[in-house]
Amino acid sequence: MSPLNIKKGSSSHSAYDLRDPNAVVIETHTLAVVVDNESGVLARVIGLFSGRGYNIDSLTVAETDHASHLSRITVVTTGTPQVIEQIKAQLARMVPVHEVHDLTTDGPAVQRELALFKVSGKGEARIEALQLAEIFRANVVDSTLGSFVFEMTGTPEKIDAFADLMRPLGLLEMARTGVAALSRGV
Amino acid sequence: MTRQMTGAAMVVQALKDQGVEVVFGYPGGAVLPIYDEIFQQNDIRHILVRHEQGAVHMAEGYARSTGKVGVALVTSGPGATNAVTGLVDALMDSIPILVISGQVPTFMIGTDGFQEADTVGITRPCTKHNWLVKDTEKLSEVIHQAFHVSRSGRPGPVLVDIPKDVQFATGTYTPMEKTRTAHYQPRVQGDPEQILRMVELMETAERPVFYTGGGVINSGPKASQLLREFVAETDFPITSTLMGLGCYPASGKNWLGMLGMHGLYEANLAMHGCDLMINIGARFDDRITGRIKDFSPGSKKIHVDIDPSSINKVIRTDVPIIGDVTHVLEEALKLWRARGRKTNKAGLTQWWGRIAEWRSVKCLTYKNSDKIIKPQYALERLEALTKGMDRYITTEVGQHQMWAAQFLGFEGPNRWMTSGGLGTMGYGLPASIGVQVAHPDALVINVAGDASWLMNMQEMGTAMQFRTPVKQFILNNERLGMVRQWQELLHGERYSQSWSESLPDFVKLADAFGCKGIQCKDPADLDDAIRDMLAYDGPVIFDCLVEKHENCFPMIPSGKPHNEMLLGDADTQGVIGAKGAVLV
Ligand SMILES: Cc1ncc(C[n+]2csc(CCOP(=O)(O)OP(=O)(O)O)c2C)c(N)n1
Numbered sequence: 001m002s003p004l005n006i007k008k009g010s011s012s013h014s015a016y017d018l019r020d021p022n023a024v025v026i027e028t029h030t031l032a033v034v035v036d037n038e039s040g041v042l043a044r045v046i047g048l049f050s051g052r053g054y055n056i057d058s059l060t061v062a063e064t065d066h067a068s069h070l071s072r073i074t075v076v077t078t079g080t081p082q083v084i085e086q087i088k089a090q091l092a093r094m095v096p097v098h099e100v101h102d103l104t105t106d107g108p109a110v111q112r113e114l115a116l117f118k119v120s121g122k123g124e125a126r127i128e129a130l131q132l133a134e135i136f137r138a139n140v141v142d143s144t145l146g147s148f149v150f151e152m153t154g155t156p157e158k159i160d161a162f163a164d165l166m167r168p169l170g171l172l173e174m175a176r177t178g179v180a181a182l183s184r185g186v
Numbered sequence: 187m188t189r190q191m192t193g194a195a196m197v198v199q200a201l202k203d204q205g206v207e208v209v210f211g212y213p214g215g216a217v218l219p220i221y222d223e224i225f226q227q228n229d230i231r232h233i234l235v236r237h238e239q240g241a242v243h244m245a246e247g248y249a250r251s252t253g254k255v256g257v258a259l260v261t262s263g264p265g266a267t268n269a270v271t272g273l274v275d276a277l278m279d280s281i282p283i284l285v286i287s288g289q290v291p292t293f294m295i296g297t298d299g300f301q302e303a304d305t306v307g308i309t310r311p312c313t314k315h316n317w318l319v320k321d322t323e324k325l326s327e328v329i330h331q332a333f334h335v336s337r338s339g340r341p342g343p344v345l346v347d348i349p350k351d352v353q354f355a356t357g358t359y360t361p362m363e364k365t366r367t368a369h370y371q372p373r374v375q376g377d378p379e380q381i382l383r384m385v386e387l388m389e390t391a392e393r394p395v396f397y398t399g400g401g402v403i404n405s406g407p408k409a410s411q412l413l414r415e416f417v418a419e420t421d422f423p424i425t426s427t428l429m430g431l432g433c434y435p436a437s438g439k440n441w442l443g444m445l446g447m448h449g450l451y452e453a454n455l456a457m458h459g460c461d462l463m464i465n466i467g468a469r470f471d472d473r474i475t476g477r478i479k480d481f482s483p484g485s486k487k488i489h490v491d492i493d494p495s496s497i498n499k500v501i502r503t504d505v506p507i508i509g510d511v512t513h514v515l516e517e518a519l520k521l522w523r524a525r526g527r528k529t530n531k532a533g534l535t536q537w538w539g540r541i542a543e544w545r546s547v548k549c550l551t552y553k554n555s556d557k558i559i560k561p562q563y564a565l566e567r568l569e570a571l572t573k574g575m576d577r578y579i580t581t582e583v584g585q586h587q588m589w590a591a592q593f594l595g596f597e598g599p600n601r602w603m604t605s606g607g608l609g610t611m612g613y614g615l616p617a618s619i620g621v622q623v624a625h626p627d628a629l630v631i632n633v634a635g636d637a638s639w640l641m642n643m644q645e646m647g648t649a650m651q652f653r654t655p656v657k658q659f660i661l662n663n664e665r666l667g668m669v670r671q672w673q674e675l676l677h678g679e680r681y682s683q684s685w686s687e688s689l690p691d692f693v694k695l696a697d698a699f700g701c702k703g704i705q706c707k708d709p710a711d712l713d714d715a716i717r718d719m720l721a722y723d724g725p726v727i728f729d730c731l732v733e734k735h736e737n738c739f740p741m742i743p744s745g746k747p748h749n750e751m752l753l754g755d756a757d758t759q760g761v762i763g764a765k766g767a768v769l770v
Contacts (some may be wrong), residue, residue, distance in 0.1 A: 036369075039318070044310060051311050082498065089495035095315040095335055095370055 004022035021181035028057065028078045028182045029104040030111060031088065037063045039070040045073055050164060054079060054087050058113075058156070067170045074125040076156075076179050088146065103181045111181040115159045120147040129169045147172070193322040193353040194219035197286060200329040202229050203362050204317040205255050208623055209233070210241040214261025216288025217303060218355035235622060235650055236644035238265050239430045240616035242272020243642070245283045247620025248597045249276075250603045251578055252367030253406060255336050256283040256620065262290055263301030266308070267348070271610060272344045273312040278607025282341035282402055284332055285309075291351035292320050314342030320349065322357030330365035338495040339372025341404055345760050349649045372492060376509030376517060376661070381507045383466070384488050385522045391462035391486075392533030393540075394422045400606070401467015401491060403599045404509035409433070410599045412515040413466065418530050420522075423455035423541055427468050428591055436595030442541070445743050447473045448588040451549035451751060452541055454740070457482050459747035460539070465489045465587060467511045470500040471607070480747030514715065549740045549753055550592055559709050560584060561661045565593035565633070568659060571716050576628045577623045580604065582614040582638030585667040585738045592634040612641030615658060619645060623656035629657070629720065636662040646699040649725040655721050658727045663734045664689060671737050692729035699725075707731035 033108070035041050042061055049056050064072040083095075092100045103109035103118035108127060116139070119129050126148075127133040133150050134142065152162055155178060163174060191199065195219050203210065208231045223461050229492040238260045243258030260269050263704045266287040276283050290299040306318045315335050317328045324748050325348065332344040388394060396417060402409045410433045417424050417440050422435050425442040443450035445457055457463065465487045468474070470489075475481040481501060489496070489503040490511060497506040507514055509648055522528075552562045579594055581587040581604040596602050603621060605613040620630035630640075649656050668685040696703025701720045704713035706729070719726045741752045 040306060041308070047311050086495060086499055089497070090500075093339075093372075093493060093495050098369065121283065 008162060024080055026078055027081060027084060027104070028034060028122070029084050029089070029102055030074065030076050030077065030109065031101075032072040032101040032181060033075065033091055033097060034064075034099040034105055035071050035073060035094075036098070037069045041096050042073070044096065045075070046090070048094070049077070049087075050089055051077075052086075052090065054083065060178040060180055071180065073099040074179055074181050078156065092178060101183065103183055106183060108184040109181050110184060111155055111179050112153055113156050113159055113177055113179050114151070114153050115148045115163075115174060117152070117166055117171060118173040119150065119166050119170050120172050122146060125169045129166060132162070132165050132169075138162065187358040190356055191359055192219065192223075192356050193325050193348065194223045195268070196322070196326040196357070196403055197329065197348070197353070197361055198223045198227060199359060199364075200229065200326050201257060201727060203334050203403075204255070204330070206230055206255075206314075209257045210235055210244040210545060210620065211259030211561035212238050212241060212261065212265060214265050214288065214301070216262035216290060217259060217286075217353075217439035218267075218352050219350065220259065220286070220348075232259075233619075233648065235616070236647045237642065239271050239612065240619075240642050240645040242269050242285060243502065243613050244281065244382070244617035244623070244645075244648075244650075245285075245619030246272065246276050246279075246604040246613075247279050247580060247603050247617030248553075249283055249618075249620075250403075251600050251621040252624045253600060254282075255333055255423070256281075258283065258285045260285060260287050261301070262288045262305065263303045266303055269309060270312055270344075271608075272307055273345065275605055275608045275610045275613060276343035277312060277314065279605065280341050280400060281344045282336040284329075284336055285345045286329075287345060289318065289348045289349040290348045292349045293351070294334065294655060295349065298605055300402065305345070307506070309345050312343070313345050314340075315345065315614060316345040318347045318349075319352055319378040320381075321415060322352050322355040325352060325357065325396060327360040327365050328578065330360070330362050331367060331370075334365070334367045335370055337518075338367075342400075345595060345667050346632065364643045374492065374510035374513050375509055376490065376514040378517070379507055380507045381514065381517050381521060384518055385505065385525065386520060387462050387486055387488065387505065388420065388422075388464070389528040390530055391667070392530050393456075393460045393537045394420075394440075394462040394464060394534075395456045395460040396422055396434075396464045397457060397468055398428040398430045398433050398466045399468025399510050402426075402430050403467075404468065405492075409511040409515060412512065415436070416515060416519050416522075419527060420531075421534060422464070423456055424755050427471065427474060427606070428604060430468065430645060431591060431602045432596035432599045434595040435595060438636060445593050445654065446471075446473060447476070447744075449742075450592070451547050451740055451753065452544035454742065454748040454751060455544045456541060461484045463487045464694075465491075465503075466515070467491060469496045470498055470688070476742050477745055477747045481654050484746070496544040498737040507705075522633075522686070542593075545741035547676045547753070552736075554593065555733070556709055559707065559712060559730060559732045559734055561589050561663070562593055563587050563709060563711060564659075564730050566734060567712050568631070569594050571713065571720065572629060572631070576623060576625075577601065578603070578618075578628055578630045580617040580630070580632045581610045582619060582632070582634045582641075583609045583668075584635040584638055585663075585736070586635045586638075586661040587635055588668075589661070589736045594633075611635075611638035613638075615639060615642050615656075616645045616648075617647050618656040618658070619652075619654050622649075622656050626654075630654075631657045631659050633661045634658055635667055636660055636689055637666045640690075643695075646695075646701065646725065646727070650700050653724070655722075655724050655726075658725070659719070660692060660729055662689070662692070662729050663733050663736070665734055667736075668738070670735070674735075675741075675743070692727050696727040699727075701727060703729065705729040706730065762770075
């Protein structure tokens with residue numbers, strides 16, 4: 001899988017959809033859903049996923065257009081191509097939903113997530129954590145004599161990789177925002 | 187000119203502006219201001235029900251028989267929760283209704299106030315959309331939007347929850363024309379390229395079949411008209427789901443009868459063996475498809491549906507057409523005519539030959555009796571004695587429902603109301619009242635089972651109070667018949683809890699309600715008894731004592747393909763594997 005979460009054979013690199021509609025491949029897609037920022041709208045979207053048995057790998061939501069009361073929900077989901085098509089169709093027919101974009105198939109896209117890591121340690125481990133943070137371009141946003149809090153922005157894979165490295169060095173806690181994503185170009 | 191009024195007055199004004207003539211409802215603390223407004227006007231009639239579930243099913247019956255949005259009004263808490271079953275019923279069958287519910291005052295929301303329930307939370311997955319209105323300024327616009335959403339695109343139920351303080355407060359009334367609805371405008375025009383592919387396939391198909399559903403009815407009478415023209419001019423066979431009965435006349439020569447789990451042999455085999463399936467407004471429901479893997483294996487499939495999420499949900503479609511049935515049929519018919527009205531005549535002749543063989547099986551044959559009334563016979567007589575009348579049929583859920591679909595003929599749309607998707611026992615009696623309110627002079631019959639009918643029998647009080655002369659035709663087998671049938675076929679004849687014990691005396695019950703009761707148990711008396719029922723000017727409870735252990739055939743057992751249909755008692759030995767027993 002490329003960092004953009006595009007599976008081989010998906011239509012973004014080809015004029016044709018090369019995926020076998022009947023194959024039971026599980027794909028990961030990032031969807032951007034533009035919705036009216038009204039009360040209950042997030043519950044509606046989440047309820048659709050739980051009610052119909054769809055997966056949510058990550059979900060972010062915030063108002064992105066204050067003047068027209070629009071919010072953007074970015075949801076990363078997995079399923080067979082048929083299920084992904086259903087999810088998009090089910091989202092699109094909801095009354096407060098304005099647009100549904102599949103950032104995985106609609107073209108190249110960038111995805112970023114922000115994460116905070118609290119790592120405790122002394123001596124060697126502390127120095128190693130700091131060196132690794134530098135390699136990963138993580139910032140130190142808090143430090144005490146026995147701990148750091150690192151802040152890092154990147155793809156979910158990069159954040160996973162950094163977490164794996166920090167774990168043996170004393171990772172205490174971690175918080176991540178979930179994916180925000182935009183298509184490239186205009 | 188801006189008009190100031192209270193929220194409660196806005197509700198009534200908005201309903202009037204939407205052309206609402208009748209509201210089915212039940213009062214309570216949280217809707218008293220609205221009831222006060224209803225009291226002070228005469229344009230909108232209020233039908234006082236006996237249970238809120240009844241109100242919602244009445245609104246459904248009203249909607250399905252008129253094509254208009256049906257309206258129910260309920261109080262907060264228990265009033266709203268009682269409405270839930272009806273909302274889901276309308277959601278599954280795509281019926282346009284509006285439920286208005288009262289709510290505790292805004293400042294009490296979240297405090298577990300008296301009769302507080304999270305109504306929008308509970309009904310979110312039960313409605314097409316719902317709203318909690320916290321500001322009187324927005325109330326009238328929301329109600330107009332609710333009507334718009336309910337009837338646009340694929341119709342469905344909507345709910346507007348109104349806290350009591352919002353009903354009391356004053357605000358500006360937004361008229362219908364000023365309401366913003368631009369954002370929700372489902373697509374109605376089909377893609378011309380796909381319509382062309384549809385027509386091309388129809389021109390060459392050897393074994394085509396029209397598979398029609400409730401979408402044709404929902405699209406309006408013109409859709410049925412266009413469908414009839416298309417069928418007549420192409421001479422293609424046509425079948426329909428339970429929901430679509432009446433879109434093509436049962437007396438029409440191309441009619442194969444209903445398809446599906448209890449559909450006709452010829453209809454299901456035509457679906458299985460066709461090379462072109464033209465799905466118009468149906469959704470490949472599991473009662474239709476049987477085992478997906480074996481569903482119509484050799485056909486190209488065209489699917490016309492206004493809801494994009496119906497396309498490819500269950501069955502892969504070769505020609506998907508998203509649009510309103512009327513528009514798509516109009517365009518397709520125009521194009522097909524313009525291209526010279528071509529069909530594959532030789533193929534069709536052969537195809538009709540095969541269909542004639544299937545028809546000759548006479549799959550609805552049953553063993554009649556002169557001692558006991560067979561349910562099929564009762565419906566045959568009901569059909570014969572009401573033929574040509576201005577007739578509307580509702581049903582409950584069970585064997586009687588399937589027999590009604592098999593043995594009653596529907597010549598036009600909007601004449602058949604049955605709970606298809608949800609299969610709600612207790613639907614038929616209130617629905618019949620809703621239909622009768624909309625069509626006061628018509629003959630409205632609820633074909634019922636004893637068990638289902640008891641679920642909402644309190645509504646006989648409503649029928650009496652509002653003089654709706656609904657006929658309750660109960661096929662009384664003293665069983666939860668459909669459950670008993672499954673237990674016989676799938677659970678080793680272990681009849682767990684499927685006997686209707688302690689049934690009331692239906693004639694005395696009729697007496698208690700003040701309407702007419704008729705009991706009939708001898709086939710020789712049946713015609714006269716039915717005539718009595720039809721002649722009586724008022725509600726009738728007709729207790730038709732029928733064979734207790736009759737099974738409903740044909741039947742495609744769950745998990746089986748169309749061509750493995752059971753035709754009668756003799757065929758049923760050991761055909762259903764354990765896998766079939768898992769499915770419902
Ligand atoms: C509210 C509800 N509960 C349970 C069921 C399951 N169910 C389906 S048919 C049936 C039996 C119906 O019996 P009756 O109304 O007497 O009709 P019959 O099948 O005997 O014609 C039951 C219990 C249902 N459909 N709806």
